[in-house]
Amino acid sequence: MKKPVGIIGVLLSLWFSLALAAPTPAGTSIQNQASATYVDSAGQPRSTTSNLVVTVVQQVYSFTITPNGANEASPGQTRSGLPGSQVLFNYQVTNTGNGTDTINLATVQGTADNFDLTGVQIFLDANCNGNLDAGETTPITGVTLNMGNSACLIVRATLPTSATNGQYGNLNLTGTSVGNPNVKDNDNWARATATTAAALTAFKSASPSGNVTPGSTITYTVSGANTGGGAAYGVSVTGLSGTGILVADTIPSGLSVSSMPTGSAGAGTVSFVYSTDGSSWSPLGSSNLPLTGNGTVAIGLFISGSGAFFPQGASYTFSFGATVPTGAASGTLYTNSATVRFNDGTAPQTVTTNSTTNTVGAGYNVAVGPYGFPTAGASGTYTALGYTVTRSGDAQSIASVYDGTTVIFRHTLRNTGNAADSFTLGFSGAPTGWSCGLVADDLTTPISGPVGPVAAGADYNFALKCQVPAGATGNSFTLTVTATSVGDPGKTDPTTDTVTALADGFRLDLYGGVNGYGPYTQSQTQNGTNYTSDDLSTSRPPIYQNGTVYPSANPGAQVVYRLRVKNLNPSGQADNYTLLVQPGSGYAAAVDSLLFYPDANDDGLPDGPPISSTGLLGANGEFKYLAVVTLKNTAPPGPAGFSFAAQSSQSGAEPKDFAPTQINVNTLAQVSLIPDRSGTVTSPGTIQYTHTLTNSSNTGATCTVSGNGGSYGWTYQYSLDGTTWAPSLIGISLTPNGGNQTIYVRVLVPAGEPIGRTDVNTLTASCDVGSTSASATASETTTVVGGDLRLSKSAVSYVGTSATVRSSDGSQAYPGDTLVYTVLAENIGTADLKAVKVADPLPGYTGFVSVSATATGFPAGATVLYSTDGTTWSTAAPTSLPAGGTVYVGVNTNGDGTIDGNDVMPPGAKITLTFKVQVQ
Numbered sequence: 001m002k003k004p005v006g007i008i009g010v011l012l013s014l015w016f017s018l019a020l021a022a023p024t025p026a027g028t029s030i031q032n033q034a035s036a037t038y039v040d041s042a043g044q045p046r047s048t049t050s051n052l053v054v055t056v057v058q059q060v061y062s063f064t065i066t067p068n069g070a071n072e073a074s075p076g077q078t079r080s081g082l083p084g085s086q087v088l089f090n091y092q093v094t095n096t097g098n099g100t101d102t103i104n105l106a107t108v109q110g111t112a113d114n115f116d117l118t119g120v121q122i123f124l125d126a127n128c129n130g131n132l133d134a135g136e137t138t139p140i141t142g143v144t145l146n147m148g149n150s151a152c153l154i155v156r157a158t159l160p161t162s163a164t165n166g167q168y169g170n171l172n173l174t175g176t177s178v179g180n181p182n183v184k185d186n187d188n189w190a191r192a193t194a195t196t197a198a199a200l201t202a203f204k205s206a207s208p209s210g211n212v213t214p215g216s217t218i219t220y221t222v223s224g225a226n227t228g229g230g231a232a233y234g235v236s237v238t239g240l241s242g243t244g245i246l247v248a249d250t251i252p253s254g255l256s257v258s259s260m261p262t263g264s265a266g267a268g269t270v271s272f273v274y275s276t277d278g279s280s281w282s283p284l285g286s287s288n289l290p291l292t293g294n295g296t297v298a299i300g301l302f303i304s305g306s307g308a309f310f311p312q313g314a315s316y317t318f319s320f321g322a323t324v325p326t327g328a329a330s331g332t333l334y335t336n337s338a339t340v341r342f343n344d345g346t347a348p349q350t351v352t353t354n355s356t357t358n359t360v361g362a363g364y365n366v367a368v369g370p371y372g373f374p375t376a377g378a379s380g381t382y383t384a385l386g387y388t389v390t391r392s393g394d395a396q397s398i399a400s401v402y403d404g405t406t407v408i409f410r411h412t413l414r415n416t417g418n419a420a421d422s423f424t425l426g427f428s429g430a431p432t433g434w435s436c437g438l439v440a441d442d443l444t445t446p447i448s449g450p451v452g453p454v455a456a457g458a459d460y461n462f463a464l465k466c467q468v469p470a471g472a473t474g475n476s477f478t479l480t481v482t483a484t485s486v487g488d489p490g491k492t493d494p495t496t497d498t499v500t501a502l503a504d505g506f507r508l509d510l511y512g513g514v515n516g517y518g519p520y521t522q523s524q525t526q527n528g529t530n531y532t533s534d535d536l537s538t539s540r541p542p543i544y545q546n547g548t549v550y551p552s553a554n555p556g557a558q559v560v561y562r563l564r565v566k567n568l569n570p571s572g573q574a575d576n577y578t579l580l581v582q583p584g585s586g587y588a589a590a591v592d593s594l595l596f597y598p599d600a601n602d603d604g605l606p607d608g609p610p611i612s613s614t615g616l617l618g619a620n621g622e623f624k625y626l627a628v629v630t631l632k633n634t635a636p637p638g639p640a641g642f643s644f645a646a647q648s649s650q651s652g653a654e655p656k657d658f659a660p661t662q663i664n665v666n667t668l669a670q671v672s673l674i675p676d677r678s679g680t681v682t683s684p685g686t687i688q689y690t691h692t693l694t695n696s697s698n699t700g701a702t703c704t705v706s707g708n709g710g711s712y713g714w715t716y717q718y719s720l721d722g723t724t725w726a727p728s729l730i731g732i733s734l735t736p737n738g739g740n741q742t743i744y745v746r747v748l749v750p751a752g753e754p755i756g757r758t759d760v761n762t763l764t765a766s767c768d769v770g771s772t773s774a775s776a777t778a779s780e781t782t783t784v785v786g787g788d789l790r791l792s793k794s795a796v797s798y799v800g801t802s803a804t805v806r807s808s809d810g811s812q813a814y815p816g817d818t819l820v821y822t823v824l825a826e827n828i829g830t831a832d833l834k835a836v837k838v839a840d841p842l843p844g845y846t847g848f849v850s851v852s853a854t855a856t857g858f859p860a861g862a863t864v865l866y867s868t869d870g871t872t873w874s875t876a877a878p879t880s881l882p883a884g885g886t887v888y889v890g891v892n893t894n895g896d897g898t899i900d901g902n903d904v905m906p907p908g909a910k911i912t913l914t915f916k917v918q919v920q
Contacts, residue, residue, distance in 0.1 A: 023815035024845040024920050025147055026059035026099030027738075030813070031449030032843040033675065034793050034823040034913070039901055040680070040785040041831035044756060048679050049446055050793035050823060051690050055807075057845070057919060058814050059099040061180035063145075065173060066092050067355075069189030072112045072170045077352070078191045080199040080344075082229050084161040086119075088201075089190040090130045090354030091153040091173055095145035098815055102178040104142040107155060110170025110189070117157035117169045117192055125152035126612055129205030129221075130354030132156060134649055135578050135612030142178070150357070155190070163194035197344035198310070199228030200245070204338055204353035209609045211361035214328045214418070217321045218255070218358055222247055222301075222338045224351075225266075225315035231308035233343035239281040240273060244304035247318045249338040250278060251293030255322035258290040261299060266314030268305035274298065293322070308345065330362040330419030330456070362419035364488035368481065369495045370396040371410035374459060376495075384408040384443075384463075397498040403472040408443055409464045409497040413483050415454040422452035422486040422844050427464055429479040435760050435779040436466040436479070437676045440841055442870050445886050448675055450486050450844040453883055460884055464497055467781060469760055475501045489556075552664040555590075555635040555698045559663055561627040562604060565646045567617045576649040577614045579625070582658070584641030590665050591640060592632040599624045613649070629663065634737040637667040637699050637770055669774035670696040671703065671734075673743070673765045678781040680788050682829050683753035688722075691743040691778050693765050695734035701767040701774070705729040705743055709761025709780065715748040716761055734767075747782050758783045788829040789836065789905075795821050801918070813919050818849060823913040827857075833905040837870060840915050841886045848881035849916035853889040857909030862893045864911075873898050889913045 024030075034050040069076030079087035095101055109116045121139040123132055132154055143151045155173055163169075169192050177183035201224040212218060226232050234243030245268065251257060261272050261284075272284040274291060275298045282288075284299065291297050301318035303310065324334070337355040341348065370378040370391040378391035385408050387398045401407050415421050425447055430436040438447040441461040454460050464481055478498045485491040553559050565577050579596045597606035602624050614623040627644060641662040677689040695701040706728035709716045717725040720732070722744045732741055745763065761780040767773060795810025798818045806817055813819060825838045842848055853864045865873040867888040868881060881887060890899030891911060905911075 022148060023060065023098040024057045026057055028057040028845055029449060030055040030057065030819070030843050030845050030919065032793070032795070032821060032841070033446050033448045034791055034838065034840040035445050036789055036791050036825055036836060036838045037444055038789050038836040038905070039834040041755070041829070041833070044785075046680055046783065046785060046789070047444055048789055048791050049677060050791040052448055052675055052692070053793050053795045053810055053821065054692070055795065055797060055810050055813050055819060057098070058812050059179065060097045060814050061101055061177040061183045062095075062097040063101065063103050063175060063177060063183070063185065064094050064096055065175050065185040065188050068187050069172070070187050072110045072189055075170060075189045075191040078193060080193045080195045081159050081227060082196065082199070083159050083163040083194050085227060086156055086158050087192045088130070088132060089155040089157070089171070089173070090125070091155065091188065092150055092355065092357070093143060093145070093153060093175060094150040095147060098147055100144065100146050102142055102144040103175045104178060105140070105153070106174050108172040108174060110172070113170040113191075114167035115160050115163055115169045117171055118160060119156070119158040120171065121156050122173070123154045123156065125154045127205060127609055128152035128209045128354075128356055130154070130203035134576055152354070157192060159192055159194050165194060165196045168193040195344065196229040197346050198226055198230050198232035198342065199344065200224055200226055200232060200340050200342055200349075200351055202338065202340045202351045202353040204336065204356055206336065206356035206358055207609060208358075209356065210358065212324050212334075212358045213361060213363075214324055215326045217323050218334065219319060219321050220249060220336060220356070221317065221319040222249060222340075222353060223315070223317040224340065226310055226312050228312065228344065230345050231312065232310040233308055233345060234303075234305055235341050235343050235348050237281050237302065237341070238279060240302060242304050243306065244268065244302050245310060245316070246273075246281070246341040247301040247303075247316065247338060248275075248298050248341070249300060249318075249320070249336065250296070250298045251291060251322060252334040252336050253293045253295050254325055254328065254332070255334060256290045256292045256325070257299060257320055257322050259321055260284070260286055260289070261301070261318065261320035263301040263316070263318035265303045265316040267310045268303040271302050271304065273300045273302045275300070310342070324360065328360040330360055330417075332360040334358045362417065362487060364417040364419065364421050364485040365491045366413065366421070366423055366483045366485050366493050367416050368411055368413045368483035368493050369394050371412055371461065374412040374414035375416070382410065384410060395496045395498065397500055400501045400503045401468060401499045402503050403468050405468055407466050407468060407499060409481075410441070411462055411464065411481055411495065413454070413460045413462065415456055415458055417485070417487070417491075418456050419487065420453040420455050422450040423454065423460070424450050424484045424486060425462065425481070426484070427479055427481045429477070430466065431472070431474065431477050433469045433472060433760060433762070434466050435469075435676060435678070435781045436464060439463050439465050440884070440886055442839065442886060444870070445839045445841050446675060447841075448843070451884050452486075452844055467760075468502070472502055550639070550662045550664055552666055553631060554666050555631055555668055556633040557631055559629045559631070560604070561629070561644070561661070562599065562624070563627055563644060563659070564622055564624050565614050565617070566622045567619055569619060574616050574618045576616050577623070577646040578649055579612055579614065580645040580647060581627070582643045582645055584643065584660075584662070586638055586640040587642045589640070590631055590635035590663065591642070592630045594627060594629050597626045597628060599626045614646070631663070631665060635665045635698055636736070637665050639664050665698070667770040667772055668698045669769035669772045671701060671765060671767050671769070671774045671776045672696065673763060673776040673778040676779045680783050680785045681747065681749050682788050683749050683784050684751040685749045685788065687747050687782060689745045689747070689780050691745070691763065692740055693732065693734070693743050693776070694738060694740040695736060695767070695769075696738060697736055697769045697774065699736050699770045700739070701734045701736075701769045703732040703734060703765050703767040705732060705763065705765045707745065707761045707763045707780075709747070709759055712753065712757065712759055713750060714759055717746040717748070719744040719746070745780060747780070749782070749784060753784045755784055785829065788827070789833055790826045790828045791838070792824050793821060795819055815919050817919045819846065819917050819919060821915040821917070823915070825911040825913075827905050827907050827909050830907055832907070835899060835901045835903060836890060836905045836911070837899055838889045838911055838913055839870065839886050840913060842881050842883065842917060845920050846917035847920060848885075849918050851877050851887050851913070851915050853877075853911060853913045855891045855909070855911050857906060858891050859893050859904070859906070861895065862891050865890050865892050865897070865899060887915065
């Protein structure tokens with residue numbers, strides 16, 4: 001039995017750009033952490049970091065419905081038809097917000113017209129061809145769209161049989177956001193006019209629909225028929241002989257037509273024509289090709305004939321292919337509609353088709369490698385902190401490192417995609433006791449969260465910095481640095497850094513000669529199976545009608561099923577089968593989308609846009625197709641059951657056949673503990689660190705947190721609220737998919753500790769995740785100094801650019817909001833500090849607004865200086881900062897216009913830096 005459908009979750013693969021720069025997606029964490037370098041009272045260079053400030057971007061609800069029709073007197077589209085016939089209005093609804101939203105849809109009858117339309121229903125036009133096809137006849141009352149996605153709609157209505165020639169009825173399609181019911185779109189009026197004269201319909205389709213790639217071809221098809229009450233006449237067209245019906249299509253700017261179009265008509269004589277100015281037309285031949293769209297160049301079908309030559313029921317079709325430029329930028333839109341000119345027997349008429357929109361898809365990719373060589377092929381050497389780093393291929397190494405020193409491996413990342421992208425940087429393989437972290441190219445500022453956006457083809461430099469503990473031993477330590485695209489987390493690239501040997505850093509030797517080291521290789525093994533559309537091996541678990549073997553996949557992955565429908569009608573009658581899926585237990589929580597694609601050549605790859613039916617299938621005919629199931633990133637572990645179904649379109653609800661299956665969602669055990677911390681403290685003294693423990697698993701986690709610091713008798717205490725302290729933390733419960741907990745660590749340093757003494761505490765979170773486990777570590781490096789620079793950071797978010805506070809702690813913001821960071825650097829020790837430089841990086845997903853700084857407690861005549869590279873200084877604050885850039889502040893006390901060891905920060909002195917950014 002057919003059941004009515006309400007709101008349909010249409011997570012379409014048809015992507016349309018919101019603008020040149022899309023808003024930051026809801027739920028994105030904007031992370032920012034300041035740092036400072038200085039020379040302490042013992043003459044030792046030191047660095048410290050502030051607390052990490054995290055701002056979560058909130059959801060903005062916004063959508064549009066087009067075409068607009070401001071009011072009943074100015075409808076956005078008009079359709080004509082016989083009294084008692086149906087008309088189709090075409091619309092497109094686009095989610096222009098920054099997160100998933102459901103848009104409820106409704107229709108409103110006009111009052112300034114002659115009649116009300118009857119049988120009004122809204123349908124999803126899955127293939128965006130402007131016509132109501134088989135499989136698209138289930139009415140809807142709303143659509144659910146991801147950020148940036150669009151859906152094509154059809155509103156079907158019937159003219160009353162009592163309508164007379166020339167009378168009309170008005171209808172409005174309205175939309176309301178479920179996420180924010182105050183967000184509406186109510187100006188989409190359309191008009192249906194009753195006519196007893198000829199009336200031509202016009203529908204437009206593009207194949208493929210949605211995303212296209214540079215160099216591919218879009219096939220446009222315009223089709224329609226005379227559904228009016230009389231035969232149609234032709235019109236005179238400038239440049240063409242006689243009269244006829246002109247189907248005209250302006251080629252979208254940038255697209256190129258290189259092959260002759262095709263077309264036919266049920267009456268009249270068909271010829272192909274073109275125009276360079278949109279008004280004067282000429283016959284088209286192969287010698288006139290190619291034609292490249294520039295806003296006026298058009299191509300058309302001319303159906304010539306005399307008198308009332310195009311009868312009721314006669315149809316026409318016109319198709320041509322247009323090629324996308326090979327250099328088309330991501331996000332480029334190609335919107336197209338066509339017009340049909342004819343005479344209905346009373347006057348010339350023009351009918352406009354629905355619009356199709358294709359978007360050049362973003363191709364995300366990344367390469368990371370040794371400094372200056374992001375795409376491998378590295379060679380040569382460079383020096384960092386006195387060590388020679390040798391580059392070779394996609395690896396770099398240092399022959400020998402002294403324990404107790406710092407090593408730096410510099411890296412270059414390149415955005416090898418065709419769109420701006422941000423990137424998550426990570427590393428693995430750090431030996432026990434080593435304190436490692438990723439820093440900006442200034443080799444000091446810590447990297448928190450994604451870096452970027454980085455323009456397509458542009459580079460971003462950064463470094464891996466490791467403090468080797470005193471007394472460390474061993475040989476050949478290899479760390480792997482990885483860059484991952486935010487736009488497509490499946491695109492990742494690793495590179496390796498190796499310390500070949502450790503030498504005693506607290507001995508000296510006088511010797512002659514040269515020490516040599518042989519080459520090494522690093523192999524990488526990928527484990528597990530990733531079920532994607534290009535991985536269709538015979539080992540894929542099949543679907544069984546009553547079987548028990550089912551595929552397993554991670555959250556966010558795709559599983560591709562290869563399916564077939566065969567017509568076994570004993571009568572030999574051809575049939576069209578609707579392709580369906582029936583959700584079972586666990587399906588709604590696990591599955592993000594399920595789309596069907598034709599696979600006529602049985603190669604496991606889609607042969608066109610998504611489909612909802614097989615099309616007419618002859619006796620014993622077999623239709624091959626794919627079902628692409630995309631799991632949600634938040635899919636919980638366990639089975640997601642569902643059945644594929646095919647249903648005859650000829651005999652109601654039966655016959656209908658099922659193929660039950662399920663996907664076993666894997667438990668994804670992932671926890672993180674960030675960031676690594678370092679700080680300085682006096683003796684006696686106390687310092688407090690904060691970390692964030694996050695459960696990125698798809699099920700809950702229970703964790704224990706402890707540390708191994710205290711080798712000098714220092715006391716480490718742990719807390720969940722900064723008030724109640726314990727030697728370790730047990731039973732920390734974290735919700736799945738981003739549940740987090742702030743971890744506080746307090747270090748109590750006793751009196752009598754020597755200046756320069758350093759203790760490294762490795763903080764470990766051991767978590768039970770479902771039936772498995774996961775762990776994460778963070779390091780805390782604390783050094784005793786004679787003068788102590790304390791760095792703290794806070795944030796406030798403001799509504800847009802106003803003075804209205806959005807969030808007093810900066811924890812929430814919307815796209816367009818302003819974030820104001822305040823960094824306070826204080827000398828809380830008893831001795832002078834020198835060469836103090838405070839640094840704050842521009843966080844990802846933001847743009848620079850302004851920076852300012854003040855200083856108190858410094859000698860008379862001291863001046864605040866600014867820098868964007870930590871080397872060149874100015875009294876004027878910078879007015880711009882590139883993505884990934886850092887602003888530096890220092891106080892010049894000797895009047896030489898730079899920050900160095902001659903500039904002093906006395907005890908009790910403070911530097912306050914105010915940094916304003918705007919959320920993209």
